[in-house]
C-alpha cells in the first residue's frame with residue numbers, strides 16, 4: 001500500500017502462495033477451500049500470524065518501516081483465542097499492535113454473531129489496526145459500520161477495475177467510489193483502493209480522494225526477500241513506480257518499537273540554598 005499523494009510505502013499485505021514441489025504454483029482459490037474442508041485452515045491461519053509477525057520484525061530490522069497486514073478469516077474471527085494469539089506473536093517480536101493490520105472482509109465484519117463481535121471488541125482493546133476488506137460487495141449495515149473499531153476501509157477491486165472503463169459501467173463505478181470515500185471519511189476511516197493497475201485508475205482514485213493505493217501499478221506480489229530488495233531500490237525507480245520510504249509514516253519508531261517502561265522521573269534538582 002502506498003500513500004496516494006506522497007507515494008510513500010505505508011504497508012505490505014501478506015498473501016498466501018503455495019509452491020508445490022510437483023504441481024508448481026497452486027492457486028489459493030484452490031487450496032484455501034480444500035484446507036477449510038479438511039480442517040487445516042486453523043493451522044494455516046496460525047502459521048500466517050506467526051510468520052507475518054516474524055517477517056514484520058525482520059523488515060523493521062532492515063529499516064523498512066511499514067505496517068504488515070494479514071487477512072483474518074471468518075474461521076479465525078470465531079476463535080476465542082485469536083486476539084491472545086496475535087498479542088503473543090506481537091510481543092514475541094516486540095511489535096506495536098498499531099503497526100499490524102488485520103484485514104477482515106466486509107461480509108465477515110457484518111456477521112452479527114456474538115463471537116465475531118467479541119473478537120472485534122478484543123481487537124480494538126488490543127490496539128490492532130483493523131481494516132474492512134473487499135468493501136462494497138457485501139451487505140454493509142451503515143449504522144453497524146459506524147460502530148466497528150476499524151481504521152481503514154478497502155474498496156473492492158471490482159470497482160477499481162471498472163473505474164477506467166468508458167460508458168455506464170465506468171460512471172457507476174466512479175459514483176460508488178465517490179460515495180464510499182465520502183462515507184469512510186465521514187466515519188474517520190482511511191480509504192485504500194486495491195487492484196490499481198493503470199495510471200488512469202490511479203488518477204481517478206486520487207481525484208476521488210482515496211488515501212492509499214495498492215496494486216500491480218506499484219508492485220506485484222513478491223516474496224519477502226524480493227520485497228526488501230524492491231523497497232531498498234524504490235528511490236531509483238521512475239514514476240509511477242517511484243514509491244519510497246523517505247519521510248517514514250512512523251516518525252517515532254526508532255530505534256525500538258516499544259519503549260522500555262519509563263523510569264520514574266527524577267525529582268528536579270534542587271538548587272542549594274546559599
Ligand code: MN
Pocket residue numbers: 013071103133
Ligand atoms: Mn486483503
